[in-house]
Amino acid sequence: MFAKGRLELLMVRWSPECVSAVCMSSQMNEHQRQRGGAMVTGRLTLRRTRTISQRRMTLDRPLILAIGDSLIAGYGLPADDSFPGQLQSSLRRACPSARVVNAGVSGDTTADVLRRLPRMLSALDQRPALAIVQVGPNDVLRQVPVGRTRAQLEQVLLSLGNCGIPVLLTTVDPPMFIRDRAAAYLGIHAALAAEHGATVWPFFPPGVLGHADMVLADRVHPNAKAIAAVVAAMLPIVERML
Numbered sequence: 001m002f003a004k005g006r007l008e009l010l011m012v013r014w015s016p017e018c019v020s021a022v023c024m025s026s027q028m029n030e031h032q033r034q035r036g037g038a039m040v041t042g043r044l045t046l047r048r049t050r051t052i053s054q055r056r057m058t059l060d061r062p063l064i065l066a067i068g069d070s071l072i073a074g075y076g077l078p079a080d081d082s083f084p085g086q087l088q089s090s091l092r093r094a095c096p097s098a099r100v101v102n103a104g105v106s107g108d109t110t111a112d113v114l115r116r117l118p119r120m121l122s123a124l125d126q127r128p129a130l131a132i133v134q135v136g137p138n139d140v141l142r143q144v145p146v147g148r149t150r151a152q153l154e155q156v157l158l159s160l161g162n163c164g165i166p167v168l169l170t171t172v173d174p175p176m177f178i179r180d181r182a183a184a185y186l187g188i189h190a191a192l193a194a195e196h197g198a199t200v201w202p203f204f205p206p207g208v209l210g211h212a213d214m215v216l217a218d219r220v221h222p223n224a225k226a227i228a229a230v231v232a233a234m235l236p237i238v239e240r241m242l
Contacts, residue, residue: 018121018163061097062242063126064088065165067113067156068134071172071203072104074227076216081224086231087238094239101128109138110152117159129242131160134170134203136189140182150188157196166241167198170234173209199241205233 066072066084074082080089084102091098103120105112113135133156139149160167171189174182193200204222207229208214214226222230 062129064100065103065128065131066100067103067131069104069108069138070106070221072134073106075106075221077224083227083230086227090231090235107138108135109144110135110149114152114156117156128165130168131165132168137172140178140185146184154192157192157198161196168241169193169198169200170203171200172203201237203230205229
């Protein structure tokens, strides 16, 4: 639960209705999960409020919330070389006040992102102009039931949408060694993006995956050179969405 004082502060910062509702929805889903029940995927009906000063802040000092797994967190990389760090540096060439918040946690599944979402939102000092969501590969690796992965990702999109936050939902082509295990998950992101008005985009551009000079010593996670290619390819769509 959020502290009362924290929620009162959010009322001054940006629309708190969505944050409290996301918290309630997340708690309901966690309760259902613990009881072995179905995820709650119904659309929340919320009142969106955005003041003139909030709109101006979003335009003049855009904040991007980058949410997800190790690809967002920057596993094995210095903060400046991570995806959020490099994206922020690139955005600041045209908009010096742009900020990218790194809300990635290595190993996160869709369930982890959904559980963390209320705290992520409550920690922000303004409404994000954009949320970049990268999650799903760890669901495949752990063989989370496909229906559960879809429901949890859908709830993430619903929650962000009800807060008035546009979403860039990224995808990752599964490598050959897990392609068979990933078959049932393919298409989830694109289908949900179409249903809920998100923009879908490949995280890795062509020429990155499968190249030895683009990964860390573990031969799995991208290095700084690979992330630079990711940011260069994604920057135009990010700028268009701001």
